[in-house]
Structures are given as C-alpha cells and as structure tokens.
Amino acid sequence: MPVLEVKDLWVSYTRGGIRAYALRGINMSLERREVMGVVGESGSGKSTLGHAVAGLLPPNSIVERGSITLEGKDLTKMRDLFRVRGTGVFVIFQDPMTSLNPIMKVKDQLAEALQVREERESLPSPFIRWSRRRSLDNRTEREFLEALTRVRFRSPQEVLEKYPHQLSGGERQKVMIAMAYILRPKVLVADEPTTSLDVITQAQVMKMLLSLREEQGTAILLISHDVMLVSKLSDRMMVMYGGMVMEEGSSEELTKSPLHPYTKGLQASVPTQFKGEGRVKQIPGYPPNIFSMPQGCPFHPRCEMAMEVCRKVTPQESRRGEHNVSCHLYG
Numbered sequence: 247m248p249v250l251e252v253k254d255l256w257v258s259y260t261r262g263g264i265r266a267y268a269l270r271g272i273n274m275s276l277e278r279r280e281v282m283g284v285v286g287e288s289g290s291g292k293s294t295l296g297h298a299v300a301g302l303l304p305p306n307s308i309v310e311r312g313s314i315t316l317e318g319k320d321l322t323k324m325r326d327l328f329r330v331r332g333t334g335v336f337v338i339f340q341d342p343m344t345s346l347n348p349i350m351k352v353k354d355q356l357a358e359a360l361q362v363r364e365e366r367e368s369l370p371s372p373f374i375r376w377s378r379r380r381s382l383d384n385r386t387e388r389e390f391l392e393a394l395t396r397v398r399f400r401s402p403q404e405v406l407e408k409y410p411h412q413l414s415g416g417e418r419q420k421v422m423i424a425m426a427y428i429l430r431p432k433v434l435v436a437d438e439p440t441t442s443l444d445v446i447t448q449a450q451v452m453k454m455l456l457s458l459r460e461e462q463g464t465a466i467l468l469i470s471h472d473v474m475l476v477s478k479l480s481d482r483m484m485v486m487y488g489g490m491v492m493e494e495g496s497s498e499e500l501t502k503s504p505l506h507p508y509t510k511g512l513q514a515s516v517p518t519q520f521k522g523e524g525r526v527k528q529i530p531g532y533p534p535n536i537f538s539m540p541q542g543c544p545f546h547p548r549c550e551m552a553m554e555v556c557r558k559v560t561p562q563e564s565r566r567g568e569h570n571v572s573c574h575l576y577g
C-alpha cells in the first residue's frame with residue numbers, strides 16, 4: 247500500500263473575488279522509501295501540491311475535490327492543523343526561517359518535534375510538562391545530539407544553545423533535517439530545499455535528505471524547478487504544468503525517453519556538459535497565470551506540436567508503456 251496517495255485533487259485560490267484552479271485533477275502515489283521528484287516551471291502548482299499534502303494551504307484556498315490519503319487517513323477531512331502535523335508529514339521549505347521559530351533555541355525546536363512525535367505515537371510525553379528553563383533529561387539530550395551529529399554538525403552541543411539567526415542558511419536547513427530525524431515523518435515534503443544555498447552546501451543537504459530516507463524509510467516528495475538535480479536524486483518524477491501532471495514515470499525513463507512535449511522542452515532547456523551553448527533551447531513564451539489559463543491543453547500556446555484539438559479539449563492522463571502522459575499525441 248502506498249504511504250501517500252493523492253486522487254483527483256483540485257485546489258482553487260480566490261483573489262479579488264475571482265476563483266481559479268491551481269491544481270486540476272492531480273493523481274499521484276508515493277511508496278515508503280521512495281523519492282518522487284516534482285518538476286515544472288514556476289507557477290505550475292508544485293508548491294500548492296506540497297502545501298496540500300502537508301495540510302498547510304493558505305486561507306484563500308479551497309480543496310474543491312479529491313483526496314489525500316496518508317496511510318489510510320484522508321487528510322482533506324482534517325480541519326485541525328496540529329492533527330495534520332501530527333500525522334507524519336513534515337515540510338522543508340527553501341527558506342528554513344519560515345519554519346523555525348526565531349526566538350527559540352535549536353534545542354527547543356527539537357523538543358517541539360519530539361513532542362509532536364510522541365503525541366503521534368501516543369506515548370506519555372515528558373515534554374508536555376517540559377519547560378524551556380529546565381535542562382533536558384539525559385536520554386533526550388543524547389537523541390538530540392545524535393540527530394545533530396547525523397547532519398554533520400561538528401559541535402552539536404553548542405548548536406543546541408543557538409538561535410536560528412546565529413546559524414548560516416545551510417546550517418538552518420541541517421537543523422530542519424535533524425528535526426525530521428526526531429519527528430520520524432512518514433512523508434517529507436522538500437520544497438526547493440537547496441535553491442538558496444551554494445553548490446557545495448546544496449550537495450551536502452541533498453545527501454542528508456537521502457540518508458534520512460535510507461535510515462528511516464521516509465518517503466520524500468522532492469519539489470524543484472531544477473530538472474537535472476531531481477532526475478539524479480529521485481526514483482520517479484512527475485512533470486507539472488498548469489496545475490496538471492503532464493508526464494509521470496521512472497526518472498530514468500523520463501530522462502532517457504521523454505514523451506510529452508513539455509518534458510522534452512524542459513530537458514532541452516537545461517545546459518549540460520554534453521551540449522554546446524547552441525544546443526540549449528528555451529521553451530518560447532511563459533507559463534500561464536491560473537487566473538488566465540488557456541482553454542484545452544494548458545501548454546498549447548507554447549507547444550510546437552499543438553493541434554486543433556489541443557486548443558479546445560483538455561487532455562486526459564493515459565498510460566504509455568512505463569509513462570503516464572497527458573497529451574493528445576498519446577490520447
């Protein structure tokens with residue numbers, strides 16, 4: 247049974263009294279220990295999907311239709327945010343400051359994670375009565391130090407006493423991963439986790455995310471605009487555009503033999519060491535705004551293969567060998 251299953255998910259946002267869809271019938275599933283890459287240009291709906299899975303959609307959004315099932319529980323039916331958090335989905339954003347509390351020391355943030363986990367596991371929690379002024383008990387401190395060591399902090403004892411602003415961007419992201427070690431989420435949503443980091447720290451943080459998967463069997467939804475990065479690190483990949491899944495399949499298949507014109511376009515636009523400057527070809531035009539989404543296939547205004555039907559009818563997802571693809575060329 248997949249740990250996470252999303253079925254026919256439609257999510258809308260309302261702005262200035264107008265409602266528009268950011269997700270239009272998303273289907274996906276994630277197995278334990280699997281890394282699913284979610285790629286697509288800015289505005290494709292990647293973060294909306296990540297937020298929906300984590301129960302963190304903003305107040306101006308509505309889940310119009312569909313289900314998000316985590317180990318058999320439908321998260322869309324849960325209204326209470328804390329309960330959703332306790333179900334075992336954890337999010338790492340591009341900017342860790344959005345998740346870390348600026349006035350809490352690292353040890354207090356880790357303590358919160360432990361409390362959530364213990365509530366989830368319904369064990370009597372020593373932290374329900376825990377106050378920040380008291381020192382950590384030995385067992386807990388050992389667990390915290392171990393988590394910080396796993397994410398390669400050289401002096402974890404010092405890190406426990408630090409506030410987020412005393413850490414670098416990369417170190418904050420490492421604290422987030424240490425929190426995940428303690429929280430033991432079933433699913434980790436990593437939304438552009440390394441976009442604001444330098445190349446070396448990027449590689450370190452990615453390696454740590456993958457270790458988390460190895461050690462705890464965490465399933466990871468790895469969201470990024472960086473197709474190359476994602477194709478190297480994920481088992482499967484889904485390519486999103488206009489709030490729809492354009493193509494989905496094993497990362498190897500999608501890299502070697504993409505079917506969808508949008509997947510092909512994304513790959514052609516990536517400079518690699520094998521291509522000369524002239525071989526890089528940007529997709530013409532820009533992704534659409536959800537408030538002015540074209541009729542039919544959302545990609546048709548930019549697609550070289552567009553046919554008459556593409557301007558009128560939205561393509562349905564269909565199976566082609568190992569791929570799921572939404573395109574009239576394969577319908």
Ligand SMILES: Nc1ncnc2c1ncn2[C@@H]1O[C@H](COP(=O)(O)OP(=O)(O)O)[C@@H](O)[C@H]1O
Pocket residue numbers: 259260261268286287288289290291292293294295304306534535536537
């Ligand atoms: N809170 C919001 N209110 C209105 N529109 C939003 C909101 N958040 C995102 N959108 C719109 O939804 C679409 C998808 O956004 P998003 O999920 O952030 O895409 P991505 O992460 O792929 O860049 C975009 O057109 C974006 O402008």
Ligand code: SF4
Pocket residue numbers: 506507508543544545546547549550551552553556561572573574575
């Ligand atoms: S459905 Fe038509 S416009 Fe859309 S990607 Fe396929 S060929 Fe292009």
Ligand SMILES: [Mg+2]
Pocket residue numbers: 292293294
């Ligand atoms: Mg985003």
